[in-house]
Amino acid sequence: MASTIKLDVVTPERVVYSEDVDMVIARSLDGDLGILANHAPVIAALKIGILRIKKDNRFSHLAVSGGGFMEVSPEKITILADSAEKPGEIDLERAKAAKDRAEKRLSTPREDIDQTRAEAALRRAVTRLETIDRERS
Structure with missing residues (x-):
């Protein structure tokens, strides 16, 4: 069983982030969603918020603004956002x-x-x- 999951954060202009991570916490319209490897498939609309990314026991953060969606499969998370910025x-x-x-x-x-x-x-x-x-x- 894999302990990491591929995360791609993409805006219309560029790929902001693309790495294997331990966990992602995203702010959806229905509340925060925590995603680990082998998660059940999900599609969620995102709100303006902070995307929390756990990798190697450290959290990093991205500011996600505007509209966006997150698609989750057991081996990959894809976030399509109008805007996403590293600190x-x-x-x-x-x-x-x-x-x-x-x-x-x-x-x-x-x-x-x-x-x-x-x-x-x-x-x-x-x-x-x-x-x-x-x-x-």
Whole structure:
């Protein structure tokens, strides 16, 4: 019985991650899903969130933003996402500025502000910042 499973994280622009891993924890619309080798087949829609990847008894993290799907077979996990970033690829100052901008838009509701877009922008910025924090700890 295999103890690792192949993980591919792909966006329209590139392959972000492609390695054999011990476990993956992804945020789906129905909650967090933990996937190990030999998992039953699953297809799940993903939410904005942190993808946690366990390999060699260490966790690494990716920020997954926008829409996406995860397809699981017993020997492979494929994540198709609009956007996925490694912590080292995230611009900390830009993420902080995006968070501040979104919080400002949400604190002063106006008709010309799309509330749903502002909430999504805030979730993306917070996810990026949390991804950096988790990788540092």
